[in-house]
Amino acid sequence: xxxxxPTSIRVLREAGVIEVAxxxxxxxxxxxxxxxCLCPCAGCIxxxxxxxxxxxxxxxHDVAPVKLGFSGNYALKIWWSDGHDxxxxxxxxxxELARQCSKSN
Numbered sequence: 001x002x003x004x005x006p007t008s009i010r011v012l013r014e015a016g017v018i019e020v021a022x023x024x025x026x027x028x029x030x031x032x033x034x035x036x037c038l039c040p041c042a043g044c045i046x047x048x049x050x051x052x053x054x055x056x057x058x059x060x061h062d063v064a065p066v067k068l069g070f071s072g073n074y075a076l077k078i079w080w081s082d083g084h085d086x087x088x089x090x091x092x093x094x095x096e097l098a099r100q101c102s103k104s105n
Contacts, residue, residue, distance in 0.1 A: 003091035005073060011065050018065065018078075020094055028098040035097060036063045036080055039087035 008021040017029030037056040039045075044054035060082055067079040075088040089097075 002074065003095045005091055006094065009068065009076060011068065013064065016064070018068075020098055022095070025098075028101050030094075030097050030101055032064050033059060033061055034101070035078070035089070036082070036084070038093075038097060039084065040089065040093060041087040043084075043086055 004022065006020045007023050008019070008027065010019045012019050012029065015029060016032050018032065018035060019027045019029050021027035033056075036059050037054065039054065044052065046053050062081075064081045065078050066081050069077045069079075071077050071088050075090045076094065077085070077088055079085040
């Protein structure tokens with residue numbers, strides 16, 4: 001079963017995070033660079049092998065969202081300051097990123 005949509009998504013520029021919350025958990029701050037480096041698009045992941053082709057060293061450390069939008073009721077679209085804008089972050093992916101960030105804190 002797919003993840004439910006978040007109840008809140010906010011860009012906290014001073015903290016450098018996208019804060020995402022679901023009804024059953026506290027908000028989690030996802031660092032901009034972390035989220036950008038895990039973009040799920042075909043330009044960042046090989047469509048056939050599934051291997052990540054984006055080198056995190058090529059992503060500016062000060063990368064930040066310029067604009068957020070929704071793709072239907074299943075994903076967040078992020079336009080990044082480095083010009084990248086093709087990734088769709090599904091609710092499932094955002095929940096996985098939130099789990100990874102929660103474990104590292």
